[in-house]
Amino acid sequence: MNWPPIDVPILGRSGLIALIALLHIPFFVNFVMGAPVIAVISEWLGKRTGNPRYDQFSKHLATMAFVTVGVGAFGGIGLVATNIGLFPRFFATGAGIFFWPLVLEIGAFLLEAIGIAVYRYTWEKNKHKTGHMVIGWVAAFGAWLSGFIINGLASFMLTPGKWVQSKQIIDAWFNPSFLPSFTHRAVAAFSITGFFMIIYSLWMAGRSKTDEEKTYAEWSLRYAGKWALIATALQFFPGVWYLTSVERGTSLAAPEGSVVPKLLNGQLTFFWFGGIILAATAILLVYFLSVQNPKQGLKPLGHLGLILSVLLIITTTAFMGFTRERSRKPYLVYGVIYGNQMMVDMMKGNAPAAAPPTETNQPQTANETEAGTGDPAAGQVVFETGICKACHSLNGDGGSIKALDGVGDRRSAENIRELLGAPPEGMPPFTGSPEEVNNLVAFLSGLK
Numbered sequence: 001m002n003w004p005p006i007d008v009p010i011l012g013r014s015g016l017i018a019l020i021a022l023l024h025i026p027f028f029v030n031f032v033m034g035a036p037v038i039a040v041i042s043e044w045l046g047k048r049t050g051n052p053r054y055d056q057f058s059k060h061l062a063t064m065a066f067v068t069v070g071v072g073a074f075g076g077i078g079l080v081a082t083n084i085g086l087f088p089r090f091f092a093t094g095a096g097i098f099f100w101p102l103v104l105e106i107g108a109f110l111l112e113a114i115g116i117a118v119y120r121y122t123w124e125k126n127k128h129k130t131g132h133m134v135i136g137w138v139a140a141f142g143a144w145l146s147g148f149i150i151n152g153l154a155s156f157m158l159t160p161g162k163w164v165q166s167k168q169i170i171d172a173w174f175n176p177s178f179l180p181s182f183t184h185r186a187v188a189a190f191s192i193t194g195f196f197m198i199i200y201s202l203w204m205a206g207r208s209k210t211d212e213e214k215t216y217a218e219w220s221l222r223y224a225g226k227w228a229l230i231a232t233a234l235q236f237f238p239g240v241w242y243l244t245s246v247e248r249g250t251s252l253a254a255p256e257g258s259v260v261p262k263l264l265n266g267q268l269t270f271f272w273f274g275g276i277i278l279a280a281t282a283i284l285l286v287y288f289l290s291v292q293n294p295k296q297g298l299k300p301l302g303h304l305g306l307i308l309s310v311l312l313i314i315t316t317t318a319f320m321g322f323t324r325e326r327s328r329k330p331y332l333v334y335g336v337i338y339g340n341q342m343m344v345d346m347m348k349g350n351a352p353a354a355a356p357p358t359e360t361n362q363p364q365t366a367n368e369t370e371a372g373t374g375d376p377a378a379g380q381v382v383f384e385t386g387i388c389k390a391c392h393s394l395n396g397d398g399g400s401i402k403a404l405d406g407v408g409d410r411r412s413a414e415n416i417r418e419l420l421g422a423p424p425e426g427m428p429p430f431t432g433s434p435e436e437v438n439n440l441v442a443f444l445s446g447l448k
Contacts, residue, residue: 006085007389007397013086014339018325020078026192026317028072029150033143033186034193035065036116038227040136047128053219055127061197062120062136069113076109089341090332094153097163097172101149108146115139147185155181157333158259158324159249164336176249180242187235192317194228195282195310198290202306205298218294221306225290225297232283232313250328254335254344259327268323275319278312285309330391330427338428339391374435379443382436391427394447406447413445 008016039061046054083091095102116139119132126132152173156163161175201224205217243260251258263272289297289305296302328334336344383389393403411419420430420437430437 008086009397012393013082014325017079017082017086018322020075020082021321022318024072024075024079025321026314028068028075029147030185030189030192030317031068031196032065032072032112032116033140033147034189034191035061035068036112036119036136036140036143038190038193038197039065039119040133040140043127043133043136053216053223056216057197057220057223059120059123059127060200061193062116062123064196064200065116065139066120069116073109073113087332087341090337093337093343097156097169098153100169101152101173105146105149108142108149111142112139112146113142115142144186147189148182151182151185152178158328159246160253160333160336161249164253177242177245180238180245183238184235184242187231187238188317190227190231191235191313194224194226194231195286195313197224198228198286198306199310200224202298202303214298218298221290221294221297225286225294228309228313229283229286229291232279232286235279250334254331259334262327263323268326271319271323271326275316275323278319279316282309282312282316285312340388340428342428344428374438374440374442376439376443376446379436379439379441382432382440383443388430388440404444404447408445408448411445413441416444417441 006013011019039058042054042058042061046052046058115135119136119139122132122135152175155177156172156175159175159177161171162168163172163175198221201217201221204220205214208214208217243263247258247260250260262268285305286309289302289309297306330339331337331344332339332341338344383392383394391402394405396403407416417437420440430440432440
């Protein structure tokens with residue numbers, strides 16, 4: 001997997017994956033985790049209270065979950081395909097570490113997909129029967145097991161924990177932020193499902209023709225709003241737990257130390273606190289227009305306010321995801337794998353060698369090579385096909401960490417050579433051959 005990196009215009013490689021994840025996670029992962037649970041609870045409430053509105057809500061929610069499983073699977077395929085193509089070495093490493101959990105994930109997905117389908121299409125015949133609700137819980141178990149597994153890989157990328165020393169899968173999976181992160185995602189599942197069902201209620205109101213249909217729309221709006229309101233408000237507690245676990249898990253993981261200062265008083269503060277403010281605003285809109293006074297929410301202005309609340313909560317999801325992913329930069333796995341897919345141990349010279357070092361195979365860093373006249377054209381090839389472009393861009397093409405346009409005006413050739421050999425924290429040293437170093441220096445110093 002040493003082919004040249006694939007470049008993604010405008011968005012960049014990380015940006016493309018982030019976009020797919022934004023479409024996949026709230027619309028598929030969170031909703032499919034929350035929907036079966038709420039559907040079964042609603043069916044049980046319908047049986048217990050005799051209120052048919054719970055049954056109608058549960059049936060429609062099961063239908064939406066069934067459709068979402070089919071459509072949302074494409075998002076998962078998209079994430080796998082883009083990671084293989086854009087970050088092949090990282091994907092191979094991650095798949096190697098989490099091989100057996102990922103095999104289990106296949107079974108979990110089949111369990112949730114088949115369970116949701118059976119639950120939905122046996123509704124009319126078996127509703128309120130214990131066996132039918134058990135099928136719903138089995139589907140929910142599959143969805144939550146799937147989220148449980150994937151959360152292990154996602155949280156590992158920020159807090160690899162003891163795996164760095166032990167290389168044991170159990171330490172990679174149950175890393176320092178695993179449980180807080182999963183709890184955070186679990187509560188988010190109910191929040192997102194509640195907000196999406198608010199849209200469902202507005203849609204039902206828009207197509208209602210009889211008084212009974214209008215009454216049901218008003219009832220479902222209040223019911224969905226309660227799920228959205230309570231779950232979103234409860235996010236505060238796992239959020240604090242997650243933040244403290246990230247503080248502990250990243251403090252000693254890399255030379256840069258904890259990533260929390262980036263969130264609370266750094267480059268990501270706007271997105272972190274912005275997401276919290278947007279979520280709080282969404283809660284207020286839901287409380288006044290859905291829970292307290294759903295009749296007001298079904299009026300045209302109320303419609304706009306509730307649609308805005310859903311957009312705000314999706315934006316919050318995007319902001320929080322962005323801060324989590326961006327905070328670990330310049331690493332793909334914090335303190336373990338750089339953004340250019342190079343292992344930190346390799347760059348430190350700690351990787352096991354295939355053969356004892358000799359005069360001909362001893363690796364060198366850029367500041368250990370002798371200065372010489374390089375070929376700028378050959379240096380451009382080194383930049384284009386090597387690891388540089390994974391993080392750096394020229395003319396908007398390449399990585400998003402730092403643009404190198406005009407670097408020759410800002411730094412001398414000797415300064416560039418020193419920087420390649422002894423880079424700042426977070427940037428791996430360039431370990432190419434002396435000829436490649438000279439060619440790369442000639443190319444970069446000529447960018448004026």
